[in-house]
Amino acid sequence: MIEINNVSKWYGDFRVLTECTTRVAAGEVVVVCGPSGSGKSTLIKCVNALEPFNEGSITVDGTSVGARGTSLPKLRARVGMVFQHFELFPHMSITDNLAIAQIKVLGRGRDEARQKGLALLDRVGLKAHADKFPGQLSGGQQQRVAIARALAMDPICMLFDEPTSALDPEMINEVLDVMVELAQEGMTMMCVTHEMGFARKVASRVIFMDHGHIVEDDDKDAFFGNPRSERARQFLDKILQH
Numbered sequence: 001m002i003e004i005n006n007v008s009k010w011y012g013d014f015r016v017l018t019e020c021t022t023r024v025a026a027g028e029v030v031v032v033c034g035p036s037g038s039g040k041s042t043l044i045k046c047v048n049a050l051e052p053f054n055e056g057s058i059t060v061d062g063t064s065v066g067a068r069g070t071s072l073p074k075l076r077a078r079v080g081m082v083f084q085h086f087e088l089f090p091h092m093s094i095t096d097n098l099a100i101a102q103i104k105v106l107g108r109g110r111d112e113a114r115q116k117g118l119a120l121l122d123r124v125g126l127k128a129h130a131d132k133f134p135g136q137l138s139g140g141q142q143q144r145v146a147i148a149r150a151l152a153m154d155p156i157c158m159l160f161d162e163p164t165s166a167l168d169p170e171m172i173n174e175v176l177d178v179m180v181e182l183a184q185e186g187m188t189m190m191c192v193t194h195e196m197g198f199a200r201k202v203a204s205r206v207i208f209m210d211h212g213h214i215v216e217d218d219d220k221d222a223f224f225g226n227p228r229s230e231r232a233r234q235f236l237d238k239i240l241q242h
């Protein structure tokens with residue numbers, strides 16, 4: 001489904017990604033972790049062309065990311081993305097936030113987009129908030145709206161970039177619960193997260209990045225049981241202490 005082959009990227013002289021290669025098969029949930037600055041966000045943003053890369057190739061369901069002729073709005077619609085900061089439009093109601101890309105990118109009618117949005121709001125437990133504005137919702141609720149908004153585009157896979165790291169602790173689980181449900185329903189997911197409980201529960205594999213390299217790409221039981229590299233061991237020790 002997602003194929004990342006030998007991807008390298010520089011910011012000026014700084015090499016942020018070095019020959020990263022991995023695959024995410026349909027239905028797999030891959031958790032990407034690693035120390036701050038190791039290139040996790042950059043890698044995941046390359047997958048839906050939010051960041052360009054200098055070398056290598058990425059394909060999503062056979063469509064080449066970054067190739068001439070690939071329609072970025074269509075690619076991004078098929079690859080749902082959820083960010084740390086929910087990026088909802090503050091001046092639009094929740095319903096309109098859910099409908100706008102469906103109308104503008106997929107060409108759906110207003111009623112169809114609204115119905116789809118309401119069904120997804122119901123799924124994330126927020127139907128009662130449809131007419132509110134983002135500022136009237138808690139961080140956890142806004143993040144669940146952001147997930148519903150991505151799902152409204154009928155994505156073939158979902159990318160998550162630290163979706164819970166800006167949330168107060170009591171709101172983290174409500175977002176993780178929605179992600180666990182998605183994973184259990186068979187959604188293909190690539191998730192940058194430090195939530196190792198989530199990884200243990202639903203990940204097929206864990207990728208550990210360090211200094212722009214994919215240092216480990218392993219079955220989750222192997223990763224948690226016996227990480228190969230010292231850096232991954234140190235990272236896990238540190239993160240599991242919290």
Ligand SMILES: Nc1ncnc2c1ncn2[C@@H]1O[C@H](COP(=O)(O)OP(=O)(O)OP(=O)(O)O)[C@@H](O)[C@H]1O
Nearest residue numbers: 011014016034035036037038039040041042043162
């Ligand atoms: N636009 C940019 N210009 C220059 N350097 C950048 C830019 N964006 C990121 N970087 C650098 O690239 C490196 C990787 O950043 P990235 O955000 O991908 O790391 P990360 O592993 O996701 O970190 P974190 O866990 O802190 O979010 C960092 O050293 C960062 O400072």
